[in-house]
Amino acid sequence: MSGGSNVPVTEQAGNPRVGEHGALSCGRTLSFSGETRADFEHLLTRYPTKQAALLPTLWLAQREWGWISREAVDYVATLLELSPAFVWGVVTFYTMYNRAPVGKHLIQVCTSISCHLNGAEEVYAECRKRLGNLKPGETTADGKFTVIEVECLAQCDQAPAVMVNDDDHYVITKDKLTSFLGSLK
Amino acid sequence: MSGLAPIEPVLLSRRGKPDSASIETYLEDGGYASWKKVLGGAKSGEWTPAKVTDLVKASGLRGRGGAGFPCGMKWTFVPPKEKRGDKPVYLLCNADESEPGTFKDRLLMEMDPHQVLEGMMLASFALDVKHAYLYIRGEMVHVAELLNKAVADAYAKGFLGKDVLGSGRNLDITIHRGAGAYICGEETALIESLEGKRGHPRIKPPFPAVSGVWECPTVVNNVETLCCVKHILDRGPEWFKSIGRNEKNTGPKLYCISGHVEKPGVYEAPLGVSWNTLLAMAGGVKGGRKLKAVIPGGPSAAMLTAKEVENLPMDFDGVAAAKSMLGSAAIIVMDETTDIPKAVTSIAKFFAHESCGQCTPCREGTPWMHKMLKRIVNGEGKKTDLDLLLQIAGQMGNGMTICVFADAAIAPVLSGITKFREEFEAYVAKSNHPDFALAAPEDLTNKVADRTAAGIHS
Numbered sequence: 286m287s288g289g290s291n292v293p294v295t296e297q298a299g300n301p302r303v304g305e306h307g308a309l310s311c312g313r314t315l316s317f318s319g320e321t322r323a324d325f326e327h328l329l330t331r332y333p334t335k336q337a338a339l340l341p342t343l344w345l346a347q348r349e350w351g352w353i354s355r356e357a358v359d360y361v362a363t364l365l366e367l368s369p370a371f372v373w374g375v376v377t378f379y380t381m382y383n384r385a386p387v388g389k390h391l392i393q394v395c396t397s398i399s400c401h402l403n404g405a406e407e408v409y410a411e412c413r414k415r416l417g418n419l420k421p422g423e424t425t426a427d428g429k430f431t432v433i434e435v436e437c438l439a440q441c442d443q444a445p446a447v448m449v450n451d452d453d454h455y456v457i458t459k460d461k462l463t464s465f466l467g468s469l470k
Numbered sequence: 471m472s473g474l475a476p477i478e479p480v481l482l483s484r485r486g487k488p489d490s491a492s493i494e495t496y497l498e499d500g501g502y503a504s505w506k507k508v509l510g511g512a513k514s515g516e517w518t519p520a521k522v523t524d525l526v527k528a529s530g531l532r533g534r535g536g537a538g539f540p541c542g543m544k545w546t547f548v549p550p551k552e553k554r555g556d557k558p559v560y561l562l563c564n565a566d567e568s569e570p571g572t573f574k575d576r577l578l579m580e581m582d583p584h585q586v587l588e589g590m591m592l593a594s595f596a597l598d599v600k601h602a603y604l605y606i607r608g609e610m611v612h613v614a615e616l617l618n619k620a621v622a623d624a625y626a627k628g629f630l631g632k633d634v635l636g637s638g639r640n641l642d643i644t645i646h647r648g649a650g651a652y653i654c655g656e657e658t659a660l661i662e663s664l665e666g667k668r669g670h671p672r673i674k675p676p677f678p679a680v681s682g683v684w685e686c687p688t689v690v691n692n693v694e695t696l697c698c699v700k701h702i703l704d705r706g707p708e709w710f711k712s713i714g715r716n717e718k719n720t721g722p723k724l725y726c727i728s729g730h731v732e733k734p735g736v737y738e739a740p741l742g743v744s745w746n747t748l749l750a751m752a753g754g755v756k757g758g759r760k761l762k763a764v765i766p767g768g769p770s771a772a773m774l775t776a777k778e779v780e781n782l783p784m785d786f787d788g789v790a791a792a793k794s795m796l797g798s799a800a801i802i803v804m805d806e807t808t809d810i811p812k813a814v815t816s817i818a819k820f821f822a823h824e825s826c827g828q829c830t831p832c833r834e835g836t837p838w839m840h841k842m843l844k845r846i847v848n849g850e851g852k853k854t855d856l857d858l859l860l861q862i863a864g865q866m867g868n869g870m871t872i873c874v875f876a877d878a879a880i881a882p883v884l885s886g887i888t889k890f891r892e893e894f895e896a897y898v899a900k901s902n903h904p905d906f907a908l909a910a911p912e913d914l915t916n917k918v919a920d921r922t923a924a925g926i927h928s
Binding site for chain 2: 331332333334336337338339340341343344365367374375378379380381382396397398399401402403406435436437438439440441442443444448451452453
């Protein structure tokens with residue numbers, strides 16, 4: 286088993302997406318749907334080792350379930366013949382695998398240097414304030430928004446740059462926040 | 471020095487064309503001509519891997535990912551067939567563009583993905599590669615989708631797959647997405663990550679060319695470098711060498727200009743174009759304000775003052791002569807309103823967040839530097855903090871760690887404090903704890919004596 290807490294994610298306090306904790310339980314056993322399973326089988330044909338498919342398989346898991354629970358870790362470990370502890374070690378190294386459920390809109394504000402010079406820290410603080418004084422990484426009570434700070438998004442000519450889920454948004458200054466947040470339904 | 475004339479765009483020649491990412495428009499514009507030419511002449515022996523390598527060597531092309539290592543020479547480090555036996559050779563295209571301020575590879579892949587793929591194909595031919603991987607950073611979700619479509623189209627047209635264009639050669643390309651880790655742009659960390667592990671850089675030697683991914687000979691090249699390879703094969707090494715400041719700095723180069731300029735963006739110019747020309751291309755400093763400092767190659771590079779950067783040739787050797795580096799040509803412009811201590815703190819936060827954690831000096835040093843800088847800009851700095859920061863930085867770099875991340879992390883701190891010390895001192899002077907210096911030795915002695923008297927040490 287992947288270790289960590291047995292406490293269901295709904296009962297965890299704080300900021301589980303980036304907090305210090307073991308893998309959280311989603312409370313049920315998981316396995317890929319038929320379509321995802323087919324994508325997984327295709328992945329295996331592209332690498333000489335099963336282990337090399339780990340990052341893409343975790344992406345499939347996140348696409349399917351939205352986040353990486355301990356059950357997802359156990360399932361991926363079985364698929365790739367790795368230990369759950371190893372898989373969890375990889376999950377925690379990379380910032381983009383969600384370790385807890387996130388809101389419908391995951392707002393990722395870049396605060397690296399070019400965005401910093403264009404007022405990104407203010408945008409990040411104001412964004413959290415407007416959504417109900419969210420702590421970094423916190424999700425709104427209605428489950429709609431999670432706001433996090435991220436490193437450079439390679440959109441430095443469009444600073445301050447923001448990503449919502451997989452989509453890029455350009456030049457999100459403090460003045461534009463009202464229309465920007467309003468566009469996220 | 472500033473005499474390098476602007477050039478017709480080469481790498482960006484298809485920017486702004488409708489549907490420039492599709493294989494149809496790429497073919498209309500003469501794309502894949504070099505790939506057809508090389509494969510067509512492979513059976514007769516007119517084109518050999520050695521010939522392609524020699525052309526790239528002759529062009530003087532230096533890697534565009536940051537280190538500026540000669541590309542052709544890197545290729546020759548792969549052991550010949552008799553020495554490597556049955557082991558396949560792998561080509562990895564490094565598209566993990568994560569250095570803050572860098573956004574040229576994203577543009578190349580978004581605008582002209584087939585240009586990147588053709589470069590990978592030609593390099594694969596030169597290196598006898600059967601399967602090449604493009605490692606793209608996790609954040610570029612839509613770019614990865616676009617590349618996957620481009621790869622599928624290339625297979626459909628017979629440019630990839632088995633017996634490519636009837637040459638008897640096989641070639642596969644796979645797009646591999648990272649998941650958010652700056653360090654994976656370091657080539658051995660990228661290799662570890664591709665193998666399905668945490669992105670921990672490896673100790674060198676062995677170098678990847680001898681033992682890289684899956685313990686096989688591996689070449690890692692940046693996106694822009696591989697695009698240059700395509701154009702060298704199209705137009706020849708002499709043409710490539712005719713662009714650029716001198717023999718050691720050749721070809722067209724993409725410069726990413728961001729921060730306080732009127733028109734931030736990617737600009738193509740001869741390698742070695744002068745700073746003043748570049749700044750003019752980007753519309754000058756924002757709002758006509760005065761220039762304060764420039765980071766010439768992403769936060770890993772030491773910052774330069776306005777005076778130092780004046781007329782500087784922006785190539786590998788020119789920027790190195792000014793004791794900084796061109797890196798990925800991520801030029802971050804800071805005007806006179808910039809608060810340097812705050813900018814350095816922002817950069818220090820980045821490095822503290824992205825240290826992979828393998829080596830103690832880096833894992834512990836980067837958060838310490840960030841913590842101290844944060845304390846200074848929050849008005850709680852100590853008089854001794856500045857020298858302590860310089861001391862910590864001195865203990866982290868110069869070969870103390872497996873990779874050069876620690877050297878990158880200390881560059882902005884060292885250059886910031888050295889060149890703009892008065893700004894840091896102003897913060898400390900206003901500090902709530904200006905005299906919160908280290909306790910004098912006699913104070914400590916007294917405390918120890920008190921504790922002993924109280925029986926604590928007995």
